[in-house]
Amino acid sequence: MWQSVLIQRALPLAASYALLILAALSLDVLLHAAHLAWIGRYLGLTGTVFLAASFGYSARKQKMIKSGTVRLFLRMHCNAGWVGTLMILVHSGIHFNAVLPWTATALMMVVTASGHVGQYLLKKVKAEVTMKMKQLGIEGSADDAIEQQRFWDSVTVRALGRWRSVHMPMVSFLLSLTIVHILSIAFFLNWR
Amino acid sequence: MKPLLAFIASTVILAALVLAFPHVLLNPGPLMQGHQGFRKDCLRCHKPLGGAGALQCISCHKPADIGVRNVAGDFLAVDSSKVLFHGGLDNASCSACHTDHRGIGAKKALRTFRHESVAPTLRRDCISCHRNRKPNDLLHRSAQGNCADCHGMKKWKPAMFVHDKLQADLSKNCTACHKAERPNDNVHVNMTVSCGECHGTKRWKPATFDHSRVSGATGKQCISCHKAERPNDNVHVNMTVSCGECHGTKRWKPATFDHSRFSGATGKQCISCHKADRPSDGLHIGSQASCATCHSTRRWTPSTFDHSRYFRLDGDHRASCRTCHTDPAKYKTYTCYNCHEHSPASIASEHREEGIANYRNCVRCHRDGSEGGGYRERGGSGDGDD
Numbered sequence: 141m142w143q144s145v146l147i148q149r150a151l152p153l154a155a156s157y158a159l160l161i162l163a164a165l166s167l168d169v170l171l172h173a174a175h176l177a178w179i180g181r182y183l184g185l186t187g188t189v190f191l192a193a194s195f196g197y198s199a200r201k202q203k204m205i206k207s208g209t210v211r212l213f214l215r216m217h218c219n220a221g222w223v224g225t226l227m228i229l230v231h232s233g234i235h236f237n238a239v240l241p242w243t244a245t246a247l248m249m250v251v252t253a254s255g256h257v258g259q260y261l262l263k264k265v266k267a268e269v270t271m272k273m274k275q276l277g278i279e280g281s282a283d284d285a286i287e288q289q290r291f292w293d294s295v296t297v298r299a300l301g302r303w304r305s306v307h308m309p310m311v312s313f314l315l316s317l318t319i320v321h322i323l324s325i326a327f328f329l330n331w332r
Numbered sequence: 333m334k335p336l337l338a339f340i341a342s343t344v345i346l347a348a349l350v351l352a353f354p355h356v357l358l359n360p361g362p363l364m365q366g367h368q369g370f371r372k373d374c375l376r377c378h379k380p381l382g383g384a385g386a387l388q389c390i391s392c393h394k395p396a397d398i399g400v401r402n403v404a405g406d407f408l409a410v411d412s413s414k415v416l417f418h419g420g421l422d423n424a425s426c427s428a429c430h431t432d433h434r435g436i437g438a439k440k441a442l443r444t445f446r447h448e449s450v451a452p453t454l455r456r457d458c459i460s461c462h463r464n465r466k467p468n469d470l471l472h473r474s475a476q477g478n479c480a481d482c483h484g485m486k487k488w489k490p491a492m493f494v495h496d497k498l499q500a501d502l503s504k505n506c507t508a509c510h511k512a513e514r515p516n517d518n519v520h521v522n523m524t525v526s527c528g529e530c531h532g533t534k535r536w537k538p539a540t541f542d543h544s545r546v547s548g549a550t551g552k553q554c555i556s557c558h559k560a561e562r563p564n565d566n567v568h569v570n571m572t573v574s575c576g577e578c579h580g581t582k583r584w585k586p587a588t589f590d591h592s593r594f595s596g597a598t599g600k601q602c603i604s605c606h607k608a609d610r611p612s613d614g615l616h617i618g619s620q621a622s623c624a625t626c627h628s629t630r631r632w633t634p635s636t637f638d639h640s641r642y643f644r645l646d647g648d649h650r651a652s653c654r655t656c657h658t659d660p661a662k663y664k665t666y667t668c669y670n671c672h673e674h675s676p677a678s679i680a681s682e683h684r685e686e687g688i689a690n691y692r693n694c695v696r697c698h699r700d701g702s703e704g705g706g707y708r709e710r711g712g713s714g715d716g717d718d
Contacts, residue, residue: 237358237360237361237375238357238358238359239356239358239359240346240350240357240358241355294506308334308335308338309335309338310340311335312335312336312339312342313338313339313342315339315343316339316342316343316346317346317531319343320343320346320347320350324354324358326351327380327381327383328359328374328378328383329357329378329381330381330383330384330385331381331382331383332381332382
């Protein structure tokens with residue numbers, strides 16, 4: 141049973157998502173118990189920086205960043221996204237109940253879940269490509285092949301195309317909610 | 333480009349919605365009852381990039397009018413239980429105590445009260461606001477002065493109790509408040525003086541116990557209070573005199589032990605108490621004599637051992653112990669043959685000339701080093717021991 145594809149690929153990703161929620165709840169409880177809930181306000185800023193850093197992956201794919209392996213940027217995208225989401229979740233726990241930021245938080249969790257699904261699909265594609273390469277007698281790993289632009293395009297378009305068509309609009313809307321939230325806070329903040 | 337278009341479109345739509353319905357999308361919680369009238373008008377209280385400042389508050393709520401008139405200018409019913417403290421406050425300090433968006437009830441929007449903001453004269457008069465909260469116990473009925481002399485402004489406890497604030501008659505009557513804390517032991521049960529004679533007002537210990545306060549027979553019977561402290565050794569178990577004969581009332585040590593108090597056989601048997609103190613060298617191990625033969629009861633050293641009783645160490649005989657006592661384990665044995673003067677052959681020759689056959693125990697006849705110091709004893713059986 142432990143050798144099954146579902147367990148090997150889906151379980152770690154499901155655990156990562158569950159851990160994210162658990163870590164956020166634990167941190168929130170700890171900060172409140174220590175009367176340090178005010179730190180949550182600033183975690184909104186740092187979390188946003190992490191989420192912004194995760195866009196480096198898109199920039200690398202769009203060739204706005206020229207150097208670095210796509211695989212490295214993908215790992216950064218996943219890790220920075222996870223940490224950023226954790227910080228924003230703790231930030232959400234400081235009991236402000238406006239509709240807009242809570243919508244942004246809910247959508248952020250959906251986008252993070254979608255990102256985990258994307259990771260699952262990518263692993264699946266890599267496994268299939270490796271198998272086909274073996275059948276065709278081609279040496280090397282799928283990771284190396286992914287470095288090739290032609291191969292990456294085919295993977296993106298054919299295998300992950302449908303997923304991206306859902307993931308990217310959600311990311312765009314999350315970005316809009318985040319920017320409007322930040323601007324509204326800045327508008328009502330006392331800067332003096 | 334599609335995600336970029338989606339982002340721009342959604343941002344524009346969202347911004348329009350926020351501008352049209354800020355009270356729906358940005359409102360972090362319901363306003364209090366009095367502010368419901370402008371719940372759609374965020375800028376009534378919030379200044380763009382300036383926050384919710386006190387200027388907006390006092391445009392409606394004049395500090396001097398709070399508690400006197402409402403915002404419409406109508407006078408309020410006089411309530412003598414309320415203190416009008418807002419008039420003396422800093423005009424910019426509204427948000428230090430008040431907020432909003434916490435629900436309809438105005439009390440939900442109160443922050444922790446900052447006494448520091450209140451005018452100094454009013455701040456010193458705690459009771460003017462807290463008149464119904466003063467505890468009605470003996471302590472507080474008797475206490476004089478301001479609450480803040482003992483209590484902090486943030487919490488009632490812990491309090492810094494100052495006994496000096498009590499009225500004179502109560503300040504000497506400790507048990508009026510501390511009745512339950514009085515120890516139920518011999519010392520305290522029979523005590524008739526005030527606790528303050530021995531104990532301070534800040535801590536129970538250390539206490540300055542004056543034994544002279546313990547009257548009559550009890551004063552001599554230390555053991556009636558200090559039973560558990562009596563040492564269980566030979567010295568103390570057999571002791572029949574009062575502890576005070578040897579020990580002071582301030583400290584157990586140093587003690588002034590008088591050996592003459594030991595009566596009969598026990599007094600002579602030093603070792604029955606000082607067994608552990610006995611030196612383990614040859615001189616002391618082999619000795620059967622009482623310690624007092626050489627040592628006094630006041631000090632161990634210097635000892636009163638008199639070597640002259642056996643042989644006077646004068647002239648050429650002021651030598652170290654080991655010159656004669658070659659075996660440190662047996663100080664009772666000695667030899668005179670370690671000097672060139674006293675060779676076995678010459679000694680034998682000299683004594684035979686005198687007709688002395690038994691000359692092995694030199695000090696039997698020679699009590700010092702002089703030529704004529706010996707006296708003849710025929711038929712003796714000296715063997716070099718004494």
